[in-house]
Amino acid sequence: MNWSTHAVVAALISFMASPVWAADLLVEAESFTDHGGWKLDTQFISEMGSPYLLAHGLGQACQDAKTEVTFPAPGKYRVFVRTKDWVAQWDAQGAPGKFQLAIDGEPLEETFGTQSADWFWHDGGIVDIDKTKVTLSLKDLTGFDGRCDAIYFTNDLNAKPPTSGSQLAKWRKNKLGITEDIKVEGPYDLVVIGGGYSGMGAAISAARMGCKVALIQDRPVLGGNGSSEVRVWAMGLIRRGKYPRIGEIIDEFADSAKKSPGTYEEFGDDQKEAIVQAEPNIDLFLNHHANQLEMKDGQISSVTAFDTRTSQVREFKGTLFCDATGHGSIGALAGALYDQTDKGRMGMSNMWRWDEADHETTFPETPWALDLSMKDFPYPRDHHGQWFWESGFDKDPIQGAEAIRDWNLRAVYGAFNAMKNREGASKHKNAELTWLAYIGGPRESRRLIGDVILTQDDIVDKREFPDGCVPSTWSIDLHYPKKEFADKFPDNPFISIAVHDRRVDRGYGYPVPYRCFYSKNIPNLFMAGRCISVSHEALGTVRVMKTCGMMGEVVGKAASICKIHDCSPRDVYEDHWSEMDELLKLPGQARRETVTSQIEMPKVLPPASSYGPPSGLNPTEMAGIVVDDIQAEKSGTWTEGTGLKGYVGYGYLYAGEKGAKVRFPVKVEKGGKYEVRLAYQPHENRSEDVHVTVAGKQAKDAQTIDMRKKPPIEEGFISLGVFPFEAGETAYVEVEGSGKGNAHADAVQLLPVDAK
Known part of the structure; x- marks a missing residue:
């Protein structure tokens, strides 16, 4: 057989063995x-x-x-x-x-x-x-x-x-067939990647200051951890400190959830999208995942994202970019310097809830879930599996994220199986699992490095930076596995405990410096949210959503200055801070069509205060003389709280230490008789014999209060009696803990009986 015959036979065999x-x-x-x-x-x-x-x-x-x-x-x-x-x-x-x-x-x-x-x-x-x-x-x-x-x-x-x-x-x-089908978008003044609170704050703020903005979000809804998909209520106080107007944009879309996790309706996904869509300078791209970028002369020139539903690829060209991904993903792609805590890193939550049906319900056996009994997890109070259902502490938060989420799912299904099919069955005949977050709520991964790396010591020592601008009011809140539930699954515990350093100035706020919001080595990269330039410990206070949102507001204003002067984010601090200072004082509703247009002020200005609006009952709108705990003098160890709603002002104080005292100074302008009232929040862990003293030039009284019981007067007050006071005197009411449960101090109110 010659060569040509071999070739024909080989071709025939190939033809018969394969499709035509x-x-x-x-x-x-x-x-x-x-x-x-x-x-x-x-x-x-x-x-x-x-x-x-x-x-x-x-x-x-x-x-x-x-x-x-x-x-x-x-x-x-x-x-x-x-x-x-x-x-x-x-x-x-x-x-x-x-x-x-x-x-x-x-x-x-x-x-x-x-x-x-x-x-x-x-x-x-x-x-x-x-x-x-x-x-x-x-x-x-x-x-x-x-x-x-x-x-x-x-x-x-x-x-x-x-x-x-x-x-x-x-x-x-x-x-x-999409290799060459890339749609080019832009160019934009600012491209924001990530549509949580920080990304929304950056996009809206920049747009209102005249920048053309692209906002890219990989989910169908905005809000990130503060969306209906994850349902973490928005914490952190806004509108306070040196720039009390910062936070007014966040106030427009922040959720109103009463618990965490809250309900679908409380997170207002539609409202968030409507506020963004109402800005003519913003192009919103939901369901777009950014996974590539181009660099030119050491700077980002474009970011590429694809539609997660159709795979359509878009290239977003821009001058400035903001990484609001939470994971520092864009910074990592660009080669930005970053840090990541290997041991002791916080994990991911997948919260859940169950409800009572009007009939008996069943739940399938889950032999593949975690093998749990009722003693292996905290009972879900108020039908909620809350923030502490958290795992993946030292697992890879990026390449191991799916396994972390899936372990959380196994934990929840195992817990509900124990409630329905094991020793909890008789108590939970009508229980049904009604919601479990499949979108994880991560707390910590990469932290991009800026010109300043904020530390715990900076915050606790109240170190002043000339560019301090975003008030952080949350305690330094770090999460660790809770030992009593960790023994059974030491490799990956799924219940956490929060360890708080409460030396943060909660009222005025610690001002986080602007230099934490841009990259040290990528000249046109901003960052806002959990991936800013802080240490692991400092992340514990800045990571809550309203604080992250205010970072975005600052980034947006800085982007407009970069546009005006054709400069970098670093130049804003080094050469144009006086101009930035003026923008930070503007109300959130102030706007201009372009960066060179006249700024238009809103017709109605919300009141500004260095302590911002109260998150509870407003003491200025209450009758008589009201002294909030923020004005009180403390001795001993007191903890600030906001979890029990109905408080006065910005929160309340509680202490379990014997002899811990809170003294409320009361300046009486007009002499006469006043009813003296004390506000507190009742709870089962409160003390039944809290010592309370009223003292003035004529007023003298000491009594004990059972703070497990609900206060009898509207707005959480109990009457301490009627006392005479002289004009101009400063009296006081003092609350002292007995050490037998927590003493609670919220506010003092004096109501005139026959004031002169």
């Missing part, structure tokens, strides 16, 4: 036109490469996700589904994420979500496609977080798609 033509079809799960009851999960794109659909049904099978697809031709195809058995990494039995793929309503024999601890292409066998248009359906079988990333059909029956990494990403783009 190659035909295939890649369907991304996120592109399904009807997600049914499945959720679009975009949290772990940097880890596993793609968004995916999650069957988050809380133990009840989700409604099918469906879409119509067009095949290149009828024929035999091998089908692959990219998925995983999400509990297999812990050798847990039961495969809770089982689901089927149906073609025109007919499920394949293979059940997916039953193999591999890692994402992989699960072979579904060979199918006969007898027409070009068919309907695909994802049929959830459990309601316990099955997941589907993509579906691939190929008539090359021996083919296998790439498994992971850059090879998979390139292959996917090629199959989807």
Whole structure:
């Protein structure tokens, strides 16, 4: 046989062994036109490469996700589904994420979500496609977080798609035909990546100061941890300190949740979006994940993001960029200097709630969840699994994020299983699991380094920086595993305890310097939120949402100065701080069309105070003379609190130490008789014999109060009696702890009986 005969035979063999033509079809799960009851999960794109659909049904099978697809031709195809058995990494039995793929309503024999601890292409066998248009359906079988990333059909029956990494990403783009289809957006004065409180604050502030802004958010809603998806209520006090107008923008959209987690309605997702959409200078891009950028001359020139529903790629060109991702993701891509705490780092929460149905309910057994009894977790008070359902303390907060979230899910399902199917069953016959956050609430990952790295000592010692501008009022609040619940799962505890350093100036606020809000080595990069330039300890106070939002407000104003002077964020501090000082004094509603336009002031100005508006009852609107605890003199160890609502002013004080005292000085302008009242918040841990003294030139009294009981007078007051006071004298009311439970001190009120 000559060479040409060999070639003909080889070609014939190849022709007989392979399809005459190659035909295939890649369907991304996120592109399904009807997600049914499945959720679009975009949290772990940097880890596993793609968004995916999650069957988050809380133990009840989700409604099918469906879409119509067009095949290149009828024929035999091998089908692959990219998925995983999400509990297999812990050798847990039961495969809770089982689901089927149906073609025109007919499920394949293979059940997916039953193999591999890692994402992989699960072979579904060979199918006969007898027409070009068919309907695909994802049929959830459990309601316990099955997941589907993509579906691939190929008539090359021996083919296998790439498994992971850059090879998979390139292959996917090629199959989807989007390699060259990049839409260019901009140029913008400021591109903000991250749509939580910090990103919203930056975008709105910059837009109102005349900048053209792109706001990129990878979720369908704004708010981040303060959205209905995560439901962490907004903490941190606003509008106080040297620049009491900072925070007025945040006040426009901050949630009104009464508990954490609150209700869906309390977080006002629609209101947040409406406020952003109302700004003509903002282009909002929801459902866009930023994962690439371009550098030029050491600066960021553009950021590339893709639509998490359609995979459409957009390139955002800009002059300035703000990393408000919480993870410092854009800074890391740009090569910005950053730090990350390896040991003792705070974790991620997935909060939950249960309710009482009007009938008995059932909950499936969960042998794959954490093996818990009722003593292994704190009972969910008020039907809430709160912030302390937290894990992943020393796990990788970025590449290990999906495993952290999934461990949290296993913990909650194991706890509810104990309530419904184990020793808690008789008490919880009507209990039903009604909400569990599948979007994690992370607290700490990368911290980008700026010209100043703020430390705990700076805050406690009240070190003054000339550019101090954002008041931080939260205590230095660091989370650690709670030992009594950690022994059973020492590798990854799931219940935390908060350790507070309360030496933060809560009333006036500690002013965080502006130099923490821009990168030390990337000249056009701002940052706002959890990824600013602070130490691990200092993060404990600046990380709460209203404080993060105020950082964004400052960044937005600085961006407008950069635009005016064609300068860097650093130059704002070094060369233009007097101009920045003036902008920081403007009300949040002040605006200009462009950076060179006249600033228009709002017709109605909210009152400004260095202590800002009270978060509780306003003492200036109450009758008589009111002295809040913020004006009181303390001795001993007192803790500031805001958790028990109905307090006066900015919070209250409590102490369990014997002999700890709070003295309220009362200046009496007009002499006469006054009824003296004391405000406190009752609680089961309060003392039943708190010592209270009234003292003046004529007024003398000492008594004990049982602070476990609700105060009998409206607004949380109890009467201490009627006493005479002279004009101009300063009397006092003193509260002293007995050491038998907590003494509580909130406010003192004097009401005239016959004032002269």
